[in-house]
Amino acid sequence: MPTSTGTNANPLVEENRKLKEQLALLNRERIEYLQNVSHQLVAPLNAIKWHIENLTHGRVSIERGKKVLRSVYSQATVAVHLAKNFALMSNLEADHTLIALREPLQPVNLCQLLVNLADDFQPQGWDKEVDISVENQPLNTAPAVLVIKPLISQVFSNIIENAVKYSAPRSEITVVGSYDSVQDTVTVHVQNDGIRLKTEEVDRVFERGYRSQEAKSAYPAGTGFGLYIAKRIVAIHEGKISCAVEPKGSVVFSVTLPVKALEGKTRQREPKDRAAGR
């Protein structure tokens, strides 16, 4: 009769112990993630409170008022961005295919989407004089891509937010894109100069929870889930996402999406989904 100790240990007992360990690790990761996100959410919400308090107390010139409102908008963008990632994390852990998602596909003009995101994140670049420029040509001649808009928007939101956060002062973020008529795909590149990334890290950045040492010391707050979420969403859309470091050290994130390969691939919304507001 095998015992639970020594070389004849029951394989089932051993398997059970390993599973318990994995579960405990997953639980620890979940708790850390929750603590991290809630900690990060408090900062922009407090800033919004503080700005509003500033506006309501004492006399504020119109010029100053406008500036404060712009800061409120910028902090609200950060809070919404964090909250969306948080909501997506739980959905993506459960759903693995486009069919499983209830959101409808819709044609999206990527040029317009990127211009809007750049406008949203630009205020965060002001402090370090970082400019985001979206090159219209040739992206604005590309056909609309058939995607789940809020998800694809979050992919670029995560990449652009990183670019602003990790950029060096007085540098420029460039967003360019083009259409490949042979493959029927649109590719977007986001390039920035800032904290360094080693070539051996370019694939690791998409791992769940991975953060480079430099990112950790420059910006201790961060979950390391943004690019993992982006990769999952791009895979669901049958696209590709990659990261590269250029010879001079610029970091470039590239996303390629099929234009209409996904037609008919998502589940139609059922009346009960609509009634439930899903």
Ligand SMILES: Nc1ncnc2c1ncn2[C@@H]1O[C@H](COP(=O)(O)OP(=O)(O)OP(=O)(O)O)[C@@H](O)[C@H]1O
């Ligand atoms: N533009 C960039 N330049 C240099 N390194 C980057 C850039 N974008 C991402 N990284 C590296 O990839 C890591 C993972 O990025 P990811 O967005 O997943 O997490 P995060 O930014 O650290 O945290 P969070 O997105 O939760 O705020 C970063 O910690 C950083 O090391």
Ligand SMILES: [Mg+2]
């Ligand atoms: Mg990030």
